[in-house]
Amino acid sequence: MDDIMHQIVSKTMKHGEKLPSENELTTKYKVPRMTVRNALTKLEERGYIYSVHGKGRYLKEASTQIQLHLTGKTSFTDKMKEAGYDLKTENIFCEKIAYNDQLFQNINASKKDNVYKIGRIRYINGDPIAIHISYVCDKMFPEIVEDGPKIESMFTYYRKLGYNEFASKKSLLSITFPTSDEQQLLSCKSMVPLIVVESDCIDLASNKVLEHTKILYRSDKFKYDITMD
Template structure:
């Protein structure tokens, strides 16, 4: 029964927080108040509050109590279209900073299949952290073939926009392949990069970028979006 009460407290507090019952920075009721309201021991309330804190919804201030964490404003973004993330943020008027966090050979089997890699071809993965208006919001993992871009190992750490990189090499007519959406939870490294807890779900978008003229796959992409920073408009899923 206490487990059911724990879940009830979490659900009702989440609803209260998300619907403006408590404003950003506002103080939550004390453990004693919540324990009396739900007629449960204080440790049941504490477990529920600890869960909300792990999800990044509230924060504790020593000697003052628990407060609704302000957090970033959600950005409404379409997951369709042929424009890059950089171009989308520019169109929406947001300040975007990109940092390359990795450029390494990859053993991702799905990427190798999507790119039609030969057995002796090397698939490179370029990881880029997207910081929007000062808030880390997404990680883009771009997979490309060394046989198509022979200098990618050296040039990868300097790439801020893959579309610009392709255009500089004669590509300009891009199309999107099939896209797949799923929900995942961040690894320890992703928690650190995105400044989020392990309980903040991420929206994973896997897709391909094709050369519109030849139909060849230029890139296999896996993008991790923080679920608490975007509102998504979905029609025909493309990236």
């Protein structure tokens, strides 16, 4: 597995190239076929290769480079459209969440308030790139139960309510692995790491916290440019 990884990283193997068969790899490395199969399974779980039934295994195509912005001044939708990407968004849920001390503090909500999470999947060129989850309080947005299931862009929603300039309180970046539900939504394997970006969105005019945002980005199909403007 390490040797194949070295070939991928050193670009000895080209994107889209077919890998040798299990029998060929068994002969080359002088190991049992099960060892070869286990190695290939791990590489597939980590998102480096994929299988085509009846044809074999192939190295993933080259990653698409996406601008990953860590600031909250512009909406994700606007950023992607300005960059010329074919972006589509699907609203997947709007539901009330149980009390969470840290999360409720982030958006200045108390125990008696109702907080909702609104989830959207982002697609670039037809491929799922990220899950966006926004946590908002009905104290700030009394119509969120009715409006939430229809929202694709939170910033567009805020602008309709008179909020026009935004900033991030702070942004945190971490890594996680997808749950079974996230694997289905993002069309990825269990061992493909997800980049997690969390931040609080603030209305500049009032200094009010509008939402806490958690974004899960696929790491296997895209390269992320995090250069700050």
